[in-house]
Amino acid sequence: MDQRRADTSINPVSLYGEFTVTGCRKARCAVSLTEKDLIVQRILLAPVGRNKVVLSLKDCVGCRAYREDDNADPAAHLAVYFYPLKRRWMSSGLSRQRAEHCFRLASLQDPCANLEEAEKWARAVRERSTRQQYLRDGVSLSLLSRPSRMMLLVNPQSGKGQALTLYNNHIQRMLNEAGVTHTVVITERQNHARELVKETDLSQWDALVIMSGDGLLFEVINGLLERPDWEEAIRTPLGILPSGSGNALAASIHHYSGVPPVFSEELLVSCGFLLCQRLVARMDLVSIHVASSPRLFSFLSLAWGFVADVDIESEKYRHVGAARFTIGTLVRLASLHVYKGKLAYLPATEDYSIEEGLENNKTLHCNNQVSSLASASRPSRDSPCQNTFHNSCHSNNSLKAQRTESTPSRSATKALAGPSDSLLLPLDQPLPSDWVVVQEEDFVLMLAMYQSHLAEDLLAAPGATLDDGFIHLIYVRAGISRAALLKLFLAMEKGAHLATNCQHLVHTKVRALRLEPHSPKGIITVDGEVVEYGPVQAEVHRGLARLITG
Template sequence: MDRKRPEADSKEVTLYGEFSPNNNLKVRCVVNLTEREFIVQRLTSAPARRSKVVLSLRDCVGCRAYQKEDKADPAAYFAAYFYPLKCRRVSSRVSRQRVEQCFRLSALQDPRANLEEAEKWARAVRERSARQQQPGDGVLLSCPCRMLLLVNPQSGKGQALTLYNSQIKPMLNDAGIRHTMLPTEHQNHAREFVKGADLSQWDALVIMSGDGLLYEVINGLLERSDWEEAIRTPLGILPGGSGNALAASIHHYSGASPVFGEDLLVSCGFLLCRAAVFPMDLVSVHLSSGQRLFSFLSLAWGFVADVDVESEKYRHFGSARFTVGTLVRLASLRIYRGRLAYLPAGSSTVLHRGAPLPVQSCPSRNSNNSVTLRRTEGGPPDSLLPPLDQPLPDDWVAVREQDFVLMLAMHQSHLAEDLLAAPDASLSDGVIHLFYVTAGISRAALLRLFRAMEKGTHLAAPCQHLVHAKVRALRLEPLSPKGVITVDGEVVEYGPLQAEAHRGLARMISG
């Protein structure tokens, strides 16, 4: 039976009990549950520090009570699941690792009474764990929540389904999250699906893939007639591809030390189970053909875009494809002619007035040259950016026509798992981090720049060819006849374009 009892270190104990661990019924343990910690003390003659386990409720993803199918056993059980940060045995790297604490309750002869006691403990653990969440400007998903997982079986090394079954499915079950897994079957499958799906069936859409699948989902949501409501559907990201830039960014925002591979997957899975939802910026990209796309990650021209596209042939290397692609492209460095302009983040220019307007809305100019907006039905939010064929306002900064090695616009912190491109970026600040590198940089200096980016120290490194600016909008006019432009790693129409940030337009499960 549990009872209130003060602990020796004077911390308030809200529940106290003596139980046997499920895996060793010959041992007795004292279990103390405070507002912040789950404390297990084995009743043994060994020193306390050797027999005591203290787990933070911030690391708890779930707790459940149950009885075994054996009707002759009146005992009940409760199991709590934690993912604390721990050092790996073979390295000093800290990562989240699963810890299960399961106890047998058999003090009473009545099976129902034992189950009620176990359920009281499980409920108390869940409630106190939820109170340890500090979502700040975010909100917590309702519990129990329903998630749809869109999994790309072909992403990365083709192991997404295996990782789902071995890592994510058990974690979601621990957290009591009901979910449906849908493997994508072809390119744009996810985009087509979310355009016509009844989104009320789920509390969140979760993507397990590289960044390309989320790009499909976001643009599919914004192509719906009910886009304003659809784009507020909480989204989640689980790294299953080779780039995994947004997943690395989400992990970075949680304040944890860098991790890679399956450790990054577990970290993002843990944040998914904690289910705190925050606003996320999107950037709309206007192409010269009139097409409009929405980006959550990056816009690239030149070196970065070339590496992204050309490294596809090395996909079987996983995240190492980008390292190989970088070395190959460095051996034959390309130069691109172009013009660039941007609206600084500190500008007082108002890009948006009132409610967002649909993409079909067209700005027209009346006799006094002011802008009038025509509203039509459906489509994503519009803006007051001038058309590509019209001059820019005076408060824009124009970069003179010159030769570039690359232009990169980042909306999140990471360009890849191991590339911290914009160290002070955040999920929703309305800022685009614009980088460009001008011609004249040596191959060795460019390589040093990307090596420094692995730790996010490239902005402090002395490099006269690198320029960084925080902007709200930009315009790019490539003048070289051939080249590659990518949006979130996807190749788009080559030619003039402009982009602008929409602060907090989407919702993302983050930490």
């Protein structure tokens, strides 16, 4: 098998070979590997240009070399797995769709020699594919870890109760194709995942991946931050595979990747593809204080009023999946409530810099490159004579901004792990003078967002990013009509609600907030989970967690 260099210096060919197609030995093709693409062209008596297929390595999740069980056949095989964006059937939209390309190498009589050649190709494809993930417009983003041993926490009851079926139909094969060793742990009850990650030996895992809705990730994050070694534990890369009814973080990650929106199983495939890219980014977390319970850490949202009511009241429609929120919205609109309370916040000023926002977490960040290098230097599990994947499924029960006028909240720091809150005073103390107090006391809703999406089809904070260091505060004053509120939520599907010029809608970026409900009854949710009703306050911790984003 010969190697040839292309005439061009832009994207030279590094490997060239002529193979047959696995399953059809009469179909011969010429395969060229460049830095960016795998180019396949059928070899015909009269070559035709349309027989040439260019496969972008940015869409490649894995490649493997293997031999069949037939000892009489000396051939080796090369399988390359892609998930390119393609037009959906009967739709103008795009979604990632699996494409497998298999080639047969039999140019040599020696079976081991054929396998070694196939392994050389597999390594080259994987190396170039990995480099493509690290590059954007030709510039290297950063040195990031490559998780390969994942604990996959699956909630079989999430959404429509199809998580295990979705795993079997999509995720298991995808992770295997990407060479990801993973162990499935099925959660059995509420807080099972929280208890598990508090006790587990995290050194066994390069990542913790949640296949559920947003509630299971809420458990995992709080479990990690309750550990004595929380500073190290919270650096564990987290992944999300949507199988719930909300799937807000999954929709946000997909949105950040810059591709058109997708839903349901197509969103799952997209997030699975991004997971296989194994790129890790920092993610903001927000500490939440209520009156009498320990503080919580939130990755998505804090809601009061209309949004919280819809979220909880629509639980009865969980069997319809993401449509539960549409149904819940219409039901609540029919009996629109007004909620009395006091809202205050610390604005995010223009001079709020990256360095300032990251100062409180500098200890966490100092060791990130060290752990990344350690992960990157781990020996490969691939060998010329063996390519195995481990996948076991079991249930496991054991398993800078310091402000001189403000002191950390005692309710937050007393006997609790996690970072201190430098912007918050205890809930029973007056607010600092630089906070803004909203004079309007009648609200329809208050929503604090730190990711872009509130649900698969609700782009609530279109300007949010994973680690911008902001809480995107949105509230709607009383007086809005049902029709106008419905119009806002319909516009939110496209992220256009902030541009509607609705006089009752307010959006601002803040670093901390306090809400004091005056209505005797109501619902407050954190990441979709009900918390104690009463005074609540929050502070953002920039880049505290790590998320696999692609």
